[in-house]
Amino acid sequence: MSKIIIKLEDISKQYRLGVVGTGTLSHDLNRFFAKIRGKEDPTRKVGVSNRLDTIDGQYVWALRDINLEVGEGEVLGIVGKNGAGKSTLLKLLSRVTAPTTGNIKVKGRIASLLEVGTGFHPELTGRENVYLNGAILGMTKKEIDSKYEEIIEFSGVKKYAETPVKRYSSGMYVRLAFAVAAHLEPEILIIDEVLAVGDADFQKKAIGKMQSVSRSGRTVLFVSHNLTAVEQLCTKGILMQNGTITLRGNVHDITSAYKKISVNENDLKRSGTRLIEFQDYRMTNMEGTKIDEVFLGDDFMVSTVAKANENIDYTDLSLDIRNDSNEFVGHITNADDLFEIKKVDKGDTISVSVTVKNISLAPGTYYISIWLGNSYGTMDYIENCMRFSIKQGDKFILRPYPFDKRAKIVLQSKWNFK
């Protein structure tokens, strides 16, 4: 392994819950008295681990005993659900706030991009803001002088460099802000979700720039919910859950572990009257084995078991398929097939399965939602409860190259040449 450039030793961070400002004086006095008597800080004990739904103390540990070493040139992706402690970790590294316990040791300069355009002033011109923002991010005036042309060129707002940024469109504003950030040259770069700005074109440019930064041998820590971006940029990753690092390794292992926990945990969005409700659902191959992966052109089955809590005259069942970006790409319902689910008595259990033939969505990751309901409304709806991926295989696409990423479905085709 290469030289260690960042080292975190037993890092913990405690936050106080609720409104700060009421009762803090008494807490402070409490702490102070404990300190002068040489006792342990009384507020340390009441902290609970960071389970957002089970908080009963007044203090919460956003991070608990983090130990981490990052080698030189490593591009590390940090993934985890909201509240897992990712942003807190980045805040500690970028010195926005200090840890409660532990040490962080660093070799070299750190620049952090927790947001683009920090400190931009609307009355200042584009040029003045480039200088101000660059200096806030840690560049000297000389460094900015030497990069100014490049920055303005990259941002594409050259014509408006002498116009106050309050006259900019939001797109121009973001592009200029990102351009400054992208031209930082620290040994260590910390990035938090900043790629989630601008239009598709600009995002592409941003990702490209980030890739070239990460290939230039710099150490990069990257937090994002956009798993595609994480996989594109990073080689290694860590998975954070409830304030601790639960997994460290190859980026693909990390993202797939993250996908699993993000579906498996009891945070499925479920709604409806539950006059009839799903008891089980699974995706299987034609032999009935549970799967989460199919090849393009394959057939597969979705089987559901539902129980009626009341007498039901009729119900429809449908499946929605969404892609990674939560775009609605497919809809299947029994009504389309003139298949009817009628007269279910209270207490009865029904099993319904549907076969999807020759799946022709573009290779990628998809989520299935299931719905039971009728013209009176939704009885049970479970959002994105099954995740599966479609691999390219060799049924529809014969050449050994990846299918064009821009396309969403694969059209079967036949070619002629005379």
Added chain:
Amino acid sequence: MENENIGAMNSPQDDDWTMIIRPKRGLLDINMHELWRYRDLIMLFVKRDFVAKYKQTILGPLWFIIQPLLTTLMFTVVFGNIAGISTNGIPKMLFYLSGIVGWTYFSTCLNDTSQTFVKNASIFGKVYFPRLALPISIVISNLVSFFIQFIFLLCFLFYFMAVGSDIAPNINVLLIPVLIVLIAGLGLGFGIIISSLTTKYRDLTNLVTFGVTLWMYATPIIYPMSGIPEKYRIFVLANPMTPIVETFKTALLGVGEINYLQLLYSFGFTVAVLVAGVIIFNKVEKTFMDTV
């Protein structure tokens, strides 16, 4: 490639870290070196304050002069003519203006720096730079406005000298740079103490604005030192701004005399406040984002 190899050879050993982030830092562990490295940022903040303040105003920098001028006129009418407070024979306008110019620098420094943390929370929450850079930039940009007002005051002074008023600027004007440093130091010191305390307890913000106004009345701005009854003298003299303002007026107007012992007291007070301020500020800046 060669450069990289050289870099690797010179690279620090395993225990040779360039930075260690710890939960708490020592009381006097103040990184002046780092602050110096960010001097460009300080100057850019000064420029920003300046540009932003007067953009889209018709009168622009004239506002620097309008404010003390109107205050002076007001004081002349109310305190000079209606209340009839003595000005020791100095033309009233000149007497008030000289006090106001010095005081304004102090009060703007104090008011503006006392909001450092609360006002800049959004920047501080996103990026690190030495937090002291902001209050220092405020003191510098207020210094610029002070100079403009000071030149305006000098114009007044020369006018009154030309029309033959009994005023005599003297050798003590050489003390004025020292006075400016003292005013800046006091304003900065008090300001950063208050800004550090307001991160948790906002009560102080309410106190500051009118507190500074009240403080002015405890300083010989609208009255001469000689006009104070003996039994209240001690309170006015306990005010560290008193010797500064008195010396300032004496140097420019030539009335009254300079008490070096009192000036020394102001100096000591300034140093103490500034040191206390930097220590408290330094302690708070690490974790204020959690409480602000």
